[in-house]
Amino acid sequence: MPYSHIGVDSSAAQRSLAQALAALGGEFSLPMDFSPEVLAEVEQVMANHQLPATDLRALPFITLDPPTSQDLDQALYLEREGDGYVVYYAIADVPAFVPAAGALDAETRRRGQTIYTPGQRIPLHPVPLSEGAASLLPDGPRSAFVWEIHLTSDAEQRACSVRRATVASIAKLSYAQGQKMHDDANAPAAIAGTLELLAEIGPKRIQLERARGGASLNVPAQEVEYADGRYVLQFRPNLPIEDWNAQISLLTGMAAAQIMIAGKVGILRTMPAPDAEAIAAYRLQTVALGHPWGQDLAYGEYLRSLDTSKPAHLALMHAATTLFRGAGYTPFQGEVPAQLLQAAVGAPYAHATAPLRRLVDRFVLAICAALCAGEEAPEWAVAALAELPDIMAASNQLANRVDRAAVDTIEAAILRHRVGEEFHAVVLAGPRKNGTGSNGAAPRSPIQIEVPAITAFCEGALEPGTEVRVKLVEADIATRTVRFIPAGS
Incomplete structure (x- = not known):
């Protein structure tokens, strides 16, 4: 989440966000208490x-x-x-x-x-x-x-x-x-x-x-706080x-x-080197956010070049977790x-x-x-x-699912007052392989929004690496839904 201050535009939205975040423990059946034994x-x-x-x-x-x-x-x-x-x-x-x-x-x-x-x-x-x-x-x-x-x-x-x-x-x-x-x-x-x-x-x-x-992922700490009548996401650079x-x-x-x-x-903690697909998608993200990753630069050195006091660079540091799979x-x-x-x-x-x-x-x-x-x-x-x-x-x-749900909830709160607006984005990869199912769901392509710097999905099978204009048509806190469509659709 690459923002230092995030406003929520009404008391109703504030209540919705607080309730949605508080409900995560129950939704994911997190064990809150220890038994008497x-x-x-x-x-x-x-x-x-x-x-x-x-x-x-x-x-x-x-x-x-x-x-x-x-x-x-x-x-x-x-x-x-x-x-x-x-x-x-x-x-x-x-x-x-x-x-x-x-x-x-x-x-x-x-x-x-x-x-x-x-x-x-x-x-x-x-x-x-x-x-x-x-x-x-x-x-x-x-x-x-x-x-x-x-x-x-x-x-x-x-x-x-x-x-x-x-x-x-x-x-x-x-x-x-x-x-x-x-x-x-x-x-x-x-x-x-x-x-x-x-x-x-x-x-x-x-x-x-x-x-x-x-390569160290030195991602700044982030906290959701309520101040001056709004929710804010506070970042503290390392x-x-x-x-x-x-x-x-x-x-x-x-x-x-x-x-x-x-x-x-x-027992060792092991992990393979990043695969070509993950590297290609991340390179597109670096272009989208204005700090391209040169072909001759090792990924560890690239991460060290990021200035996490800049929102776009902070987004790239968070996105670099996609390189550390497996x-x-x-x-x-x-x-x-x-x-x-x-x-x-x-x-x-x-x-x-x-x-x-x-x-x-x-x-x-x-x-x-x-x-x-x-x-x-x-x-x-x-x-x-x-x-x-x-x-x-x-x-x-489980921890990753909970974390992802929290981020999705906050992003929906950030964007809820911007429904109907258009944004500049870069398509990060082709549509998800499971984007079209037996229920007739339309394919969705992962995109990087430039401002605010978030990763989301846009409906349609878009060409990886292309720059597109997308329109926000839904941002719902309760369902953690953020939905974009190509502008002009």
Whole structure:
């Protein structure tokens, strides 16, 4: 959604939008509450929880997250080592709070991940756990999986390990707070060193990403807000510190993949390179929005050329997700799979840094810690490997459907007062193969509207790559319908 402020032109429309967004949870049967059995198990586990014997509370960890976040998966501490660095990355010890084959284990497998709708969050774990006992908040010691990753002066990994330990965060910082402390050079001494080194390591890791052909989708955060009698969609472009912090997470995911590959057991996040059809459609979109993607430019470099403070470029960053199709999870045991690469990362990669919000990370952490300790991977984790891809695929599909429905709802609200107007557009591809069915439905072709910069469908079999004038004939919030026809039809 490439807009910074979106007006809705009447109180009736405001009510319709609010009701439509609030209804998403029920429409998609999202599991809002946890059963008494699950809550009782969580209460008992939290009461009996013991901190690990390895004590790393002397390390001044900090967290960097959106300002309202309470489910804090990661805490960070960085230090120099000769002309290189050491990254200490603490990840919430979710496995310690989820008994194998227990009620919460079953419930988290049913959910798969935390799902977000505008103004609502359906958590993977109960709030007393995800925003309390397991969250790396700065209100006392916590159990964590602590990654220790040694880097060269160029920030290339030279050694890594992970173990359970007791840690203590000294500060919960928002990205804006952390960026300002760094920019103003006024951070407390215990925090300043980590922020300074993050500003060194992050850009070096970005350069390494470019060298290996990786591409980061740095899409600005977006929030639907109600202000001054209208709904607005607020965009917040990424701060540099967010991109630096993301590189630490990527580094850790790559380290986890290396450990599991060496141990010949685990589960990778894999994805093939973009196919020719997706690339062709995206190139047409880049032309439509005035920032063509040159034939001799790698897609990762093209994405880095986008200025997401510009609405058209922001639309292109969102649309680039079409290049990243085919991602999945590849489990293995005893034999390393042939397909190892995560194309967007440009290396083997695993999800390991968000166990409070994503199911698969819990198993990756437990396996990696066991392998680093010279032990067999836990039986409960290995036993789950075969079913995790299907669980995560179903969960991702649900999350994407919910997200798409929210975007469609908001776009209908944006356009509802412009029914009857004509717009300039570019046809992105031929009509959908299922556009004509037994019910006699007319074919529809995907189009890119120039202003406002949205992707929609226009009735008819239009020629890909052509510029067209289209007319908006319907924009209905309740049904999430936005319908265009060729102008003059």
